[in-house]
Amino acid sequence: MNQAEIVDVLEKTLTEREIEFSRRDAAGAQAEHFVLELPGERKLKTTVLLTAGPHGVRVEAFVCRRPDENHETVYRYLLRRNRRLYGVAYTIDNTGDIYLVGRISGDALTPDEVDRVLGQVLEAADGDFNTLLELGFLTSIQREWAWRVSRGESLRNLLAFEHLIDKDALPEPGEPLPGRYVPGETTAVDAAGERSSESFDDDSSSDP
Structure with a gap:
């Protein structure tokens, strides 16, 4: 599957599932960005960046800002959660903010696989949010x-x-x-879970 086909699968899948999205300029990189927001219950929205490159899709979702305290306890919790996640894993950026990241290869990319990975992103980000606040804030x-x-x-x-x-x-x-x-x-409850869709790491545009 080439990049044009990957972009087509993403666009059709999001449209058919009635998931609102926007396209974002890749700043000259050989990639195309889709930005979407998944509504939740504990975390009101989870912003997700899907980057379509020549070999697949990079998935990146902002979960929570850098904890104020109990960093070791928070990171231990995230590592344990990684054992049970599908298609994505918890990580932190260079400021300590918490993300979910993953990749879907072009060969594995189907509407059902996009569904599964986005479902896992929402389950983790929304389901773990209050626990992360309790531990880190x-x-x-x-x-x-x-x-x-x-x-x-x-x-x-x-x-x-x-x-x-x-x-x-x-x-x-x-x-x-x-x-x-x-x-x-x-940092309090609302601020901990919000971040602009424009403020993902620069390396989010790298080739999946």
């Missing part, structure tokens, strides 16, 4: 919870982490939070 979650309580703000998107909160130590509504805390400067 515990302090941020606790501080964010306390800050919202002190301000009387909604805790809706933090309720999955209620079991991590010592409610006896929370401030009263309207009571200032001890120390300086500015949401967004410390």
Whole structure:
């Protein structure tokens, strides 16, 4: 299967499965990019980059930003998860952000195989997301919870982490939070799982 045929399979598969996608310029490389977003439950969306090259497809999906803490525990969890994943594996980039990456050879590329790999990406990214936050962003979650309580703000998107909160130590509504805390400067739940589709590593355009 040549590159034109690989591109055709990807385009037809995504269109027939009603998966919205956009094409991205390969910046002169011998490859074509498809960017798509898979909706989830714990992680609202997972951005996936499919790079079609002469020999197959590279799969890359952003999962989570670099953990704030407990790095060894997080990486041990990811390595253990790799044993049970199909077609992709967890890795980190040069800043420590967490990705799923994989390759589908041109000979193995079919609509069903694209389905299986994208299904695995979504299952892993969405299913592991809260666990990664609990392991790698515990302090941020606790501080964010306390800050919202002190301000009387909604805790809706933090309720999955209620079991991590010592409610006896929370401030009263309207009571200032001890120390300086500015949401967004410390990685919290929403920020940990978001990244622009334009900010994949430069090597994502390499030949699969």
